[in-house]
Amino acid sequence: MNKHSDLASVIADVSTANGLPNAHYIDPSVFEEEKHAVLFANWAGVGFGKDIPEPGDAKPVDFLGMPILLVRDHDGAIGVFQNTCRHRGMILVDKPQKIRGAIRCPYHSWCYNLNGALRTTPHVGGPGRSMHEDINMDELGLFRIKAHVWRDVIFVNVDGAASPFEEVHADLLERWKEFDTPVHHGGASSSFTLQVASNWKLAVENYCESYHLPWVHPGLNSYSRLEDHYNIEERGLYSGQGTLVYRQLKDQSGAVMPDFAGLSDKWDEGAEYVALYPNVLFGIQRDHSFAILLEPQGCETTVEHIEIYYAKSEADTPELTALRDTNATQWKGVFEEDVFVVEGMQKGRHGVLFDGGRFSPVMDGPTHNFHHWVATQIAAGRDA
Structure with missing residues (x-):
């Protein structure tokens, strides 16, 4: 793909669109272009x-x-x-x-x-x-x-041209306004990294959708089934998925982690998982949240920095240390299950006959939403 390649097939409706071409995952020159047009030009x-x-x-x-x-x-x-x-x-x-x-x-x-x-x-x-x-x-x-x-993540706009964060992401701030309370990091076990041999975008694409749950996360899918999920799609802003059956973790005595204050009953058994473009993945539940910061280290290498947060601090809830550790272990296991998928897709992008792939109009809307956004950012950069 050259600099002036046509991205019209990516920006098309999800029912007919192709995904981003291979070069967007394996070509260093395209990676350099995306660095400026996608990552430096937005709130990363x-x-x-x-x-x-x-x-x-x-x-x-x-x-x-x-x-x-x-x-x-x-x-x-x-x-x-x-x-x-x-x-x-x-x-x-x-x-x-x-x-x-x-x-x-x-x-x-x-x-x-x-x-x-x-x-x-x-x-x-x-x-x-x-x-x-x-x-x-x-x-x-x-x-x-x-x-x-926001939510302890430090966002920057390197080129300085983006509108204020509160304006760009007003929609998600409003959607999650019930969670606009202080967050407290869960401690050493709640902080871990994963080194992934993949372009950073594939981690976003995989996180966006629940389509893969039955095959990649059978344990999670055993109680939070594919049919218990719904798509989240806000064109040009963010996308992801929600579940209607979040199951709060309990220890042997029945203790649970404290809820964030003032939540509506929507969150009693609901949770949402959103990719905030370009490179931060958020999850919110009634009693904890997490953020995954994707650090692109090259065209085909990414570090995932994962941090878990709670409504109450370690100092205020020392009796819940074991429960926090268990929660972190469970999430780490889920995130590790995704590694072979994003690395496998990265290897697949070296198949010269691959055309970017197609999307299920029903299941892949959140992923297409991200492809659409990346393509529009690149097009805007070329027109600047």
Whole structure:
């Protein structure tokens, strides 16, 4: 596929559409195009607030080669900056750490505060002279990247051109407004990663639909059957699936995890699983939620960062540690069952006769919705 290939068959109605061509999964040049048009041009997830919990905490992130720095400032707010000094472009922070005083460049010791402002420039005017008339410190703060935190996921818009997160995703924020309460991370067992030999998009596509449950997740399907699910499709925004038979986990004594406060009875046995485009997968249930951040590391490699959250903190519910551990183990097992599928689809994309595939108009609507969105983003990038 070349840069000007026709994506009309992808944008067509689900009843006649083809999926994205093979090149979108195996061609490095297309991967580079998608990096800018799909991931940098939209609100992409790059980290979690729980990884920088205290003022002064900083964590560097390599987002598709873009050096990013996540910082919690003295007011507790999260800021995101390009992780390069404004002097000679040196990387400022190379590992997670507590910033005790200032963000100091290890090359020439230019220093920035936690809000990115340039504060000191030692010897910039010569030995012993920390100022120079041609160096305007007010204009040389760190490059701030547009960021928004929702459900502890840190989203960024690298190119800075996207509308505010609250506007772009107003529909999902409204849909899940009952869950607009603080979330508490479940602790060490509730954090894990999966290394997947697959293009990141295939993880989204698989997550979107429930069609595969009977064959890939027989345990889950034994009580949350295919017919107990419904499609969620919001064109251009997100897609996924919901279930009408969520079964709350109990320990041997019958104890359960506390519910999020103020939920309607819809959530007594309901749950929803949504891919928020481009690269964050969310799940919400009455008593816990999770977020999966997909980190593309290359055209055919992805790391899935999985974090589980609860209505009450570990400190407030120490008696539920074992139950949280069991819950995490169960979810990890479900997510691991999907690995062979996304890796198998990745291998299949090297079949030169594959034409992107077809969709079941009944079962694959959420997946087609994602393909449609990716294709429109690429087309918009080419027209820009």
